[in-house]
Amino acid sequence: xxKLSKSLVSQIPKVQGTLGKVTFxxxxxxxxxxxxxxxTKHFNHLAASWWDINGPxxxxxxxNLVRMDFIQQNITNSISLNDKSTPQGEEVYVPGYNxxxxxxxxxxxxxxxxxxxxxxxxxxxxLRCLDIxxxxxxxxxxxxxLPIVKSVNGLDLASEVVEIARKHKxxxxxxxxxxxxxxxxxxxxxxxxxxxxxxxFEILEHVDQPGEFLKEGLSHLKKDGxxxxxxxxxxxxxxxxTIFMGEYMLGIVPVGTHHLEKYIDYKxxxxxxxxxxxxxxxxxxxxxxxxxxxxxxxxxPEFGNYFMAIKRIE
Amino acid sequence: xxxxxxxxxxxxxxxxxxxxxxHLTDVAIIGAGPAGLSLAAALKANxxxxxxxxxxIEGSSLDPVKNFSQSPPENFTNRVSSITAQSVDYLEHIGAxxxxxxxxxxxxxNIVAYDGLSNSRIEFDNMEMGTMCENINLQSxxxxxxxxxxxxxLKIWDSTKVTNIANDTDDAAxxxxxxxxxxxxxxxxxxxxxxxxxxxxxRKFAAIESRGWAYDRFGVVASLKxxxxxxxxxxxxxxxxxxxxxxxxxxxxxxxxxxxxxPELSKLLVGLPEDVFIALANCAFVLPQVDLNYYYTLxxxxxxxxxxxxxxxxxxxxxxxxxxxxxxxxxxxxxxxPQSRARFPLKLSHADSYVSNRVALVGDAAxxxxxxxxQGLNMGQGDVKSLVESLxxxxxxxxxxxxxxxxxxxxxxxxxxxxxxxxxxxKLHKLYSIDWSPVVAVRSWGLDVVxxxxxxxxxxxxxxxxx
Numbered sequence: 001x002x003k004l005s006k007s008l009v010s011q012i013p014k015v016q017g018t019l020g021k022v023t024f025x026x027x028x029x030x031x032x033x034x035x036x037x038x039x040t041k042h043f044n045h046l047a048a049s050w051w052d053i054n055g056p057x058x059x060x061x062x063x064n065l066v067r068m069d070f071i072q073q074n075i076t077n078s079i080s081l082n083d084k085s086t087p088q089g090e091e092v093y094v095p096g097y098n099x100x101x102x103x104x105x106x107x108x109x110x111x112x113x114x115x116x117x118x119x120x121x122x123x124x125x126x127l128r129c130l131d132i133x134x135x136x137x138x139x140x141x142x143x144x145x146l147p148i149v150k151s152v153n154g155l156d157l158a159s160e161v162v163e164i165a166r167k168h169k170x171x172x173x174x175x176x177x178x179x180x181x182x183x184x185x186x187x188x189x190x191x192x193x194x195x196x197x198x199x200x201f202e203i204l205e206h207v208d209q210p211g212e213f214l215k216e217g218l219s220h221l222k223k224d225g226x227x228x229x230x231x232x233x234x235x236x237x238x239x240x241x242t243i244f245m246g247e248y249m250l251g252i253v254p255v256g257t258h259h260l261e262k263y264i265d266y267k268x269x270x271x272x273x274x275x276x277x278x279x280x281x282x283x284x285x286x287x288x289x290x291x292x293x294x295x296x297x298x299x300x301p302e303f304g305n306y307f308m309a310i311k312r313i314e
Numbered sequence: 315x316x317x318x319x320x321x322x323x324x325x326x327x328x329x330x331x332x333x334x335x336x337h338l339t340d341v342a343i344i345g346a347g348p349a350g351l352s353l354a355a356a357l358k359a360n361x362x363x364x365x366x367x368x369x370x371i372e373g374s375s376l377d378p379v380k381n382f383s384q385s386p387p388e389n390f391t392n393r394v395s396s397i398t399a400q401s402v403d404y405l406e407h408i409g410a411x412x413x414x415x416x417x418x419x420x421x422x423x424n425i426v427a428y429d430g431l432s433n434s435r436i437e438f439d440n441m442e443m444g445t446m447c448e449n450i451n452l453q454s455x456x457x458x459x460x461x462x463x464x465x466x467x468l469k470i471w472d473s474t475k476v477t478n479i480a481n482d483t484d485d486a487a488x489x490x491x492x493x494x495x496x497x498x499x500x501x502x503x504x505x506x507x508x509x510x511x512x513x514x515x516x517r518k519f520a521a522i523e524s525r526g527w528a529y530d531r532f533g534v535v536a537s538l539k540x541x542x543x544x545x546x547x548x549x550x551x552x553x554x555x556x557x558x559x560x561x562x563x564x565x566x567x568x569x570x571x572x573x574x575x576x577p578e579l580s581k582l583l584v585g586l587p588e589d590v591f592i593a594l595a596n597c598a599f600v601l602p603q604v605d606l607n608y609y610y611t612l613x614x615x616x617x618x619x620x621x622x623x624x625x626x627x628x629x630x631x632x633x634x635x636x637x638x639x640x641x642x643x644x645x646x647x648x649x650x651x652p653q654s655r656a657r658f659p660l661k662l663s664h665a666d667s668y669v670s671n672r673v674a675l676v677g678d679a680a681x682x683x684x685x686x687x688x689q690g691l692n693m694g695q696g697d698v699k700s701l702v703e704s705l706x707x708x709x710x711x712x713x714x715x716x717x718x719x720x721x722x723x724x725x726x727x728x729x730x731x732x733x734x735x736x737x738x739x740x741k742l743h744k745l746y747s748i749d750w751s752p753v754v755a756v757r758s759w760g761l762d763v764v765x766x767x768x769x770x771x772x773x774x775x776x777x778x779x780x781x
Contacts, residue, residue: 052487053719061719068711119361142712147365171488172714173338 039206042256043135043158050136050164056254057136059246059289060202063230064138066287066295067201067307071228074282074309075148075197078226079121081114092117126150127196132186132217133203137165137179143197144175154181155189186216194222204231210264211272218279221312230287230307234263237304241289250291266301266308273310282309335499337469339369340715341705342493342503344476344516346372346379348395348449349677349694350509351456352408354470356698358463359408362706366715367467369501371493376472382454386415390537392654393449394570396549396562396688399442401695405455409462413455419447420563422547426642427761430554430603431749434758435642436765440775444549444688446562446570452691471495479506479519490716491519491672505716507674507701509694512663514679520670526663526682529743531557532580533685534573537654538595543567544645551686552599553746554606557660558686559598561644569647571595572685580657582613590618591655592647593625600643601632603749660684662740664733668725672716674701681732687739693732700727 049055082091092113099107125148131140134154144152156162162183169179198217204210214229221227232238239260246253266284273281284301297307341357343350354370357363397405405411423443428435460468475496481489482502491506508516517524543566551560557574564570573583573595583591590613597606605628612621633640663682668675677694701724708720715721745757764770 053717065711065713065719068713072710141714145709145712145714 040158042254043156044160046254047136047158047160047164050138050161051168057138059252060135061138062294063202063287063289064142066297067139067228067230068142070230070283070285070297070307070309071143071197071199074226074228075125075127076118076122078224078282078311079118081117081121122148125196129153129197129199130189130193130195130217130220131155131199133200133206134165134181135161137168137181139199139201140165140179140181141169141172141175143199144169144178149178149197152179153195154179155184155186156181157183157185159183186213189220191219193220194225195220196222196225198225198227200227200229200231202230204229204264205258205262208262210262211268214269214272218276218310218312223312223314225312226282227310227312228307229269229310230305231269232258232263232305233265233301233303234260235265235303238263241304246289252291266306269308278312278314280311280313282311284308336492337369337499337501338367338503339469339501340366340504341507342369342371342491342501342505343507343509344371344493345509345511345677345679346370346376346453346470346472347509347511347677348452348456348691349698350507351453351460352405352410352695352698353507353509353676353701354468355410355456355459355463356404356408356702357705358460358465358468360702360706362709363702364465365467366705366709368469369503370468370470371474371476371495371501372470372472373475374473376453376457376470379450379453379457382450383413383415383458386418389651389654390418390564390568390570391448391450392535392537392570392651392656394446394535394537394562394564395449395452395691396444397447397452397695398444398689398692401692402445404695404699405452408459410456410459413458413462414447415451415454417565418451419445420547420565421445422549422563424546424548425551426548427551427553429746429754429758429761430552431751431754432758434761436761436771438771438775440772443775446549446564449691471497471499476510476515479515487671489672503672503716504714505672505674505705505721507676508679509676511678512661512682514675516673517665517675517679520673520675522665522667522670522673522675524663524665526661528659528661529557529574529684530577531574531660531684532577532657533660534571534575534580534583534655534657536571536573536591536595536656537564537651538569538571538592539648539651540567540569540645541648542645544569548644549688550599550644554598555603555747555749557743558746559595560686560688561599561647567648569644573598574660574684574686577659579610582610584655584657586613587618588650588652590621592650593622595650596629596646597625601628605632662736664736668697668729669718669721671718674721674724676701680728681736683736684739684743686743687735689735689739693735696731697724697728700724 046056050057053061081094093110099110127149129143129149129152131152131154134140134156137154140152140154143149154165162181165181170176198221200217204213207213218227232242242258243260247255247257270281273279285297285307286300286303287295287297287305287307289295343353350370354368357366357368402411423440425438425443426435476493477496478494480492482492483489490502490504493501506516508514510516544563547563549562551558556576556579559573560571562570594609594613597609609621609625632638661682662684665675665680668680676697680697681693683690704721704724705715708715713720
């Protein structure tokens, strides 16, 4: 029953030795995102069943639900209620102290004013999105269906998967013309193509130099734009959940999807972002999957899977 | 999301055949009963789901519903439901309850249920127990709310039958349902909602199995006049071995009844002369079972004069006993509104699932129950609330609302809740169908115990009123 292969055993974590190795280098020439052909081959193999929500990718379809919750929450939270363009006298009152100090009627009024303004600003949004590692388009389609999204550009390297994504989007008239898929590496994207939202979900663990890759993604972010990512810590919990349980014991993730040596820690990425003055980590959440329930986001990004929202502040 | 787009069908070249249109909707609801109309109004009242284009298809004409608010019928109609406080809250939330004709509804804050064999009884006394409301009044308030919202992306086809439902492709996983209408048009939809009652064509299209059993009982409904107005606002229910008989309050001297009984008796009751029916109905709430059985036989033999004079004599004798307090019983009935008697078969049914790819079921299409707890319509309202919430969440997550990922939360929330309620009502019916005296003694003792425990009664009340 237990198909413990040599490759699985060899992936048992050597956590200490690999922490913190990833750094930004100022110049790079080689293509770091074209991760071994094996990765591409693996995902091409999965192409046919990509959109079967009860098939091998069910766990990914379920994860997409919390991805979207995470994205929506951060977009809403990052809306500034008052900025320079707000005419004088029309600013929403945002007190610099705890609202609990005020009588209930007043604090409720303030909150409802804020909510109304936030909704108004939210509805005005017309976001251009870049979905890096779009796969069969699960996230791209979800983004495109939001009224606040103007267009989605999805990139992937697995040709058969991209073909599936192109065919699938045509099934729904409202997203058909909002999405374009390209079989293209991130570093081949034109340097001056800028986006409001860049997403890198479940991709950093499949590239050879995640730090460089993330930096390349950030370089396409407009001011006030948001980058969303999710990936996996390089720790025992991750090995146990994503590889041992997910791929081998429960069989809910296709075997060969994950390689522990490519995982990158939340702390490493958080440190990297700390060095970047132009960017700020808005939110980081841990994510856990429970069979029969689905994904659950919690406040411990240091273990297992984690999600991050990064904002370009200048 | 989708605008109504109209495609000219190119299949016909002859100009003598009227051109057929294919309409495209996000949500197509079949059935404009209380569940279907609620769903349409709720979708359009919700700030997120209001962008969905909605089509509502109804086989019969909605003219009586449209005319109801301007010129309501003089007498009460016979299709009346108990609406729980929770359902009223939801109808207020979607902005429909303000249009209800207040003169034609009657809130009740007492329920008295008593055993036909032992006269053991339980009384619930609580504010906001429920409201008796004609179904057409509820439909009318929902339709007025829809008119008030005046949303061009909501279209209603009434007097339009569904002739066929099919998938637009052979590939069931990616196809969209296409509904053929009797006027020649068709509607292609992202999500098809069956609010189309017990024999739901939508459920059959989705190949969802519905399980259950017939109770071998019919419900007899009638609109009645009391001898004088009852100010107590009590919903009465007496459990006879043939099934419960309920008398429910309506404004002034009006009341409505649901008399669950055997198929033969139900047929008899609906066909009896009006004065004989009223005499029998009065007996059903007061006299012992042995007397009732005798009068059923007289009625079957059409010995009406004998029956009426005997009932009069028996009634006076019985109610003048010192142990009988007439205050414990409903006000006597005076007359029945002509043509208001009708009967319908009672059954329990529950669909295995409420959802499949691009299909959802609400209301009686998903479940039917015995009317003794007055929950049928309210379960449908609960379905609508849950379905709209699931669709709202799905839209915030950018899901295709016809996808199972969008619909599964609705089914996961409602199916277990409804299943428990169906089970409880079913067991109550079965418990009170028994006339073997040890069982009668035990259930009467149980009822007396429950009646003396206010906390337990409060808990039960919360379950029934949904609050």
